[in-house]
Amino acid sequence: MDLTDFSAGAQYIAGRQIRGTGEEPFQVVNPADGTVVQQVTLASTADVDAAVAAARAALPEWAGATPGARSEALLRLSAVLAGAADDLARVETSQTGKPIKLSTEFDVPGTVDNTAFFAGAARNLEGKAAGEYSGDHTSYVRREAIGVVGSVSPWNYPLQMAAWKILPAIAAGNTIVLKPAELTPLTSLMFARACTEAGIPDGVVNVVTGAGRGAGEHLVSHPGVAMVSFTGSTPVGRRVAELASATAKRTHLELGGKAPFVVFDDADLDAAIHGAVAGSLINSGQDCTAATRAYIQRPLYEAFVAGVAELFESVRLGDPLNPRTDLGPLVSFTHRDRVAGFVERARGYGAVIAAGGHAPAKGHDGTDLTRGAYWRPTLITGVAQDSEVVQGEIFGPVLVALPFDSDEEGLRLANDTPYGLAASAWTRDIHRSLRATREIAAGCVWVNDHIPIISEMPHGGYKSSGYGKDMSQYSLDEYTQVKHVMYDTTAVARKDWHRTVFGDR
């Protein structure tokens, strides 16, 4: 099966790729040069209804399959995805603009590994031990699928986000309708087709390509959907939770971030500089865990700023399909202009632009970058803690660096935004690192690194970064519900406790 053939349409419903019946045609654009990658027809609300109906029809058989059978299917899926690695990487790069080396070495192998992990996890769904807790009954716990999951995902890591949403849901026996971001639907469609290729029954995994306000709102409000799992921005997450609450659906929200990067004065400065460049520029900074606020203890501050600025200038912008390109464009021209707006406004309120701060003209490979949505790595200093670039999610290759004096101050500043997704602390002192990991309010705190993720460990936020965990065994808790089953063991008609309701002992 050629996973890259989108000619039949951009909806994947009941095991078939079909055309949406929404009225407006939509173009998936390559942000590296503005060319059209794929023209699609978006989903109408009727298409969403059809996808939910397909997921409901597939539910009894899939939820009733043995964990071993679901695990086998996921293992086959992992092999299909691995076999399509080159196509997945190329399509991911063409729809997002991310460098091919990132797609090839991070997005695709991460997805394959995640699939293999959930194949194993599907067989490890445990409940509590059974027992006679009242003396007169045997109790046990069943962990059951929830039903149809309606999932909405963002454009920054389309393939990985599809995997993070689909895999734990189906490993636990649910069926799913995923609505990827309309800008980047192609690798989610490829993932769904790969599911069919792997023998996962029709209707277990459905993808509707549509707009947030149309298909997205219809999906998360749908009475046939039992749970909503969302990854995206905090304002849209709030709206999704509001819509889902009308029918009391379970919600799982992975929202925005504004990760601090705290460098104490005993840190390995060179490691911190390299870590800040990689941690802030990964995926052009369009990563919810990217380093965005570097707080540097005063003795290291000047050297850190100079070191990061120098490395930022050496980063190779260019054609994302060139394997030597470090940094591609942002996902769209609109988003690039939004990032530029943050930087322009910061200039207006007196920021120092220590590196970048503009769109580039030519790439390292001679590419004309003015045709794409490029932005140079930008280092900002000299702003206040309450300024927009420190508090707001820019989601671009922009790092702010600010000095601090005492450890208390550094940790206080790290916690001083509404977000709490990820953070890092840089120190060689065990006590400082223990304090930082304890006091920073975030779902993940790295020590002497920033970014790595692994399938076995949970990913998810504190505070306005949402709740619920992706990846790891913890995510299976999200996609299952717990049932207490209680058996009478006395076989007595007139039970002792009845007297609390009628009669005497």
Ligand code: NAD
């Ligand atoms: P977004 O919130 O604009 O859109 C996310 C998804 O929601 C898209 O599919 C969009 O079509 C849909 N949507 C928009 N309005 C909707 C509505 N009213 N009802 C239902 N669905 C709607 O986010 P984005 O710009 O695609 O992605 C960037 C954001 O995602 C950033 O804030 C980033 O931090 C966040 N993100 C978070 C994580 C995490 O794990 N916490 C991971 C990746 C991205």
